[in-house]
Amino acid sequence: NLAEGARKLKLDPKEKESKPHCEKHQRELELFCETDRKLICLICRDCREHKSHDLRPINEAVEIYKDKLKSSLDSLTEKKSAVLQTELTQKRKISEEQASSLQTHITSEFTKMRQILTEKEQRLLRVLGEEEERIVEPMEKNLREIQENLNSIEEELSKLQKLTEQKDDLIFLKEEACRKRR
Template sequence: MEAEDLQEDLTCSICLDYFEDPVSIECGHNFCRGCLHRSWAPGGGAFPCPECRQPSAPAALRPNWALARLTEKTRRRRQGPVPPGLCGRHWEALRLFCEDDQRPVCLVCRESQEHQTHTMAPIDEAFASYREKLLKTQCSLTAKMKKAMHLQDMEVKNATEWKEKMKNQRMRFGAEFAKLHHFLAEEEQLFLQRLSKEEEETKKKQNENTLKLHQTITSLKQLILEVGRKSQSPTLELLQNPKDVLTRSENQDVNYSPEVLTVKTVCKIPMMKEMLKRFQVAVNLAEDTAHPKLVFSQEGRYVKNGASASSWPLFSSAWDYVSGWRTPPKTTQSVERFQHLPCVLGKNVFTSGKHYWEVESRDSLEIAVGNSSHREGW
């Protein structure tokens, strides 16, 4: 009790804290110099004592050095470890919770100017309220963590599946390009075989021409010698059928013109279009599915917008030919026919394999190519 009484004697009744620069007034009460100045009314005249209300003049303020020294000694002694549950400034039990400062305070702190405008709550009520909020927050954070861990598992799963897809794609690329390499190797061998065949044929023809020229030169040499001997023969021998050798000399002609040799086998590496043509198919049109305004070529491979027909037959062999195009007679309408868009299906059906076909558009005609699995309402 003596310690509590001593603390009360060393506490300013205005700020409820230890004296800071204590001063005495005419009535004998002591206050912090700063607290007293803040409590004065404007004007600078006499002011009432905050405790007994006795008037006192500002000039009557006297520093209380003894009280200041005692307060400082007590403050130093109190700077040791604060027991649990006590206020570090007033050594009072922490019975309140300050919502503004978010910390427990004692009853003396509540009366101080620092906390006069702050919201206070009993410490047990604040404990129960904040404990409930923390437990709810813990549950919410746990749910968020579970969601984040689930998302992490999904990311790991997606990454694993993606790696497997990448592996399969690399294998697919390898297989497809292996086929392409095999195809190009076969094409190379084919071109080399054609080139070898051309080389053999050209060499054979060259040999034939060389032999022919050799025979011609040999024949000419023989005629030259024979004509020379004939011209040097005696009169009677020279006139013995001279026309024969002259005729044979005139008929001996060099019927040969040199041919510039060229390589006919061209090195043409097949590009994408040539490769696609290996899978090219001819698509025939199913005329019984066509929109009523479409007309077809005789072979059924070409279609264009033409004269409208109110109804078309499902199957019919009666056709009118107009400039190579045919239109059907007016008969029962097909339930398979397109009614809203100028479309027509193909007769070909593909369920597997690789297939390629070309579609040519003229006169800025807009076309769309696709399957017939979703044709309702067309």
């Protein structure tokens, strides 16, 4: 038996390399132990270690685990889709918030600038009013003096006019003498 086993080992070295073998019994692994989650051979199945364990043929175990993975993959794909949708929604909200925040900031800044300009306008108008008073007051005083002078000249003209129209030579000379004294 040993010689035959040795011959088999030497005859099919590629076959041994291609299929996994049990480390304890050097037999081909044909079963999957669900409890321990490992591959075992037919001899391991009969051992006390795996006696009450749930065992399956490798092909069946592969199908079951592929189905579970497919289910997990589907679930993760759905979750990814939901998370992507949430991400888009969040980005949109952030964008809207930034736009709203920027709009509020711009409005606030323009309000401040209007306030500053209004205050500056009022200050300049006040300074102009004070400057106008400072310049116009002496000019108005001069104007009053000029008007008084003009009134006085008009009175004098009127008197001279009357004097020139005087028919009586005696009264004319008398008036002229008084005027010269004044």
